[in-house]
Amino acid sequence: MTEVTHPAIDRARAAPPWVSQLSWTWLGVVPFFVFALMFLIIPTALLAVGGFQDSHGHFTLRNIADLFSPSILSSYLISVKVSAVSAIGGSLIGFALAYVALSGGLPAWVRPTLLTFSGVASNFAGVPLAFAFLATLGRVGLVTVLLVKLFGFNIYSTGFNLLSFFGLTLTYMYFQIPLMVLIIAPAIDGLKREWREASANLGASAWEYWRFIALPILWPPMLGASLLLFANAFGAVATAYALTGSSLNIVTIMLFAQIRGDVLHNQNLGYALALGMIFMTGLSNAAYIWLRGRSERWLR
Amino acid sequence: MAALTRGRLGSWLIILLGAVYFFVPLIGTFEFSLRYIRGRYSLEAYRIVLADPRFSATLTYSTVLAVATIAVGVVLVVPTAYWIQLRLPRLRPVVEFITLLPLVIPAIVIVFGYLRLYNSNSVLPLTGTERTTDLLLMFSYVTLALPYMYRAVATGLRTIDVHTLTEAAQSLGAGWPIILLRVILPNVRVAVLSGAFLTFAIVIGEFTMASLLDRPAFGPYLQLMGANRAYEPSALAVISFAITWACMGLIQAFTRGAPGQVAGAR
Secondary structure, three states, X not given: OHHHHHHHHHHHHHOOOXXXXXXXXXXXXHHHHHHHHHHHHHHHHHHHHXXXXXXXXXXXXXXXXXXXXXXXXHHHHHHHHHHHHHHHHHHHHHHHHHHHHHHOOOOOOHHHHHHHHHHHHHHOOOHHHHHHHHHHHOOOOHHHHHHHHHHOOOHHHXXXXXXXXXXXXXXXXXXXXXXXHHHHHHHHHHOOHHHHHHHHHOOOOHXXXXXXXXXXXXXXXXXXXXXXHHHXXXXXXXXXXHHHOOOOOOHXXXXXXXXXXXXXXXXXXXXXXXXXHHHHHHHHHHHHHHHHHHHOOOOO | OHHHHHHHHHHHHHHHHHHHHHHHHHHHHHHHHOOOOOOOOOOHHHHHHHHXXXXXXXXXXXXXXXXXXXXXXXXXHHHHHHHHHHOOHHHHHHHHHHHHHHHHOOHHHHHHHHHHHOOOOOOOOOOOOHHHHHHHHHHHHHHHHHHHHHHHHHXXXXXXXXXXXXXXXXXXXXXXXXXXXXXXXXXXXXXXHHHHHHHHHHHHOOOHHHHHOOOOOHHHHHHHHHHHOOOHHHHHHHHHHHHHHHHHHHHHHHHOOOOOOOOOOO
């Protein structure tokens, strides 16, 4: 930012008639920056600062160290596990769906249908999504009941529980898969038909085409999309809260309880908890942006 | 030929498995919502939900909030994106980075920050009264919608020649408000509308922020029903799905293309 502003100021000094016009130019973006500062940057920065303070406002690393206490660490670990598994599963399945719909030799209507449905399903998240899975795979849900009636098979007798790590991951996939379809579709469209034809002409098998051409081009956007999906699941609250209440100790649920009623009995530890979440989502988003830059070289 | 058929069969199989995963919960929810009266299917759960005064109250509250969010979002985003395009292209990376921040910072963290910054003992006690808390909630939704709204409008602006349009309007004697309202806005109408419907879909069922700011929105109402009732939540989920579907359908109708945008109150 600094190297952007200085030449403008220098020019303003050199040419006084420009002064008024320049300030008017900057005035145009003032509302946006005021909004961003008030409702995005300062609130977040204040939490970050609070994470490094004790209850008297003095600097401390105590809260950050306390994040590594067993109960908090385990909630971060469950969150990471749910987010990672739903991101990896979601991106593999989403990629398979997008690939076959876009270039699997299926009728033309499959593509717009999948993309439209993905737009809807990726937005169908939160509390209603939890209801849908409870009505389907809960103890009296449609699938559970049908399996008992038709096959005498009770999935709950196998140790399955919707209100668990596996159940939550399965539910998250409902918005992760369509999100992947929408993110990866442009990359699949970018795979040129000529590449496949050229490799076939040179005698490459389907495996060799994937190994030496398609995957080297597709892995950065795929990995990048998985990271985006990870951050997406990591910050999710409503689905998990409506599905499991507080029985599954993921970090967003813990933070929710902390905001509601200071369950950690330490306000500043709560700020550090939030800071840790920003650190995780920030890290995966930064990696995503870096990988996107890499893939854009090929996929134009 | 045989290989081609086998490949196509595999493609169909993958689509079929996907369809099962995505449609079974929808069917399950619908079926469950009809089970209110023992032994037969009925629309009783829907009747009860629709007759619940809290249903209409919270849905109205969230609708008003969504409309206000869209209005404020448009007023904030369109002039900014226009100005960046016209006069301050050097600032574009900074502004784009800021508009993407709500995707990086989880919603629950943002609202936690508000509760610390705007508590009733602070300089600007926005959480002090109900009306100002409504205002704060609306601003929080504007931040949630910011990435989608800004990207839609900025993409729309890039397809038109802002410089020529602005100069033409100026030489005809138009001032800035007229240029924005009658020249720029009509040209990015489609982008604004698709951003608006997406915003509506995000705001209408949002739970975390409304719940933590303790406002009577539709999302917290859904959660409350889920915790206390058996069949009504399924009816509500079907209604929510219909609302989401309607928003996405409207985006498609206006843009005549694939909805390349995603968001959601997770």
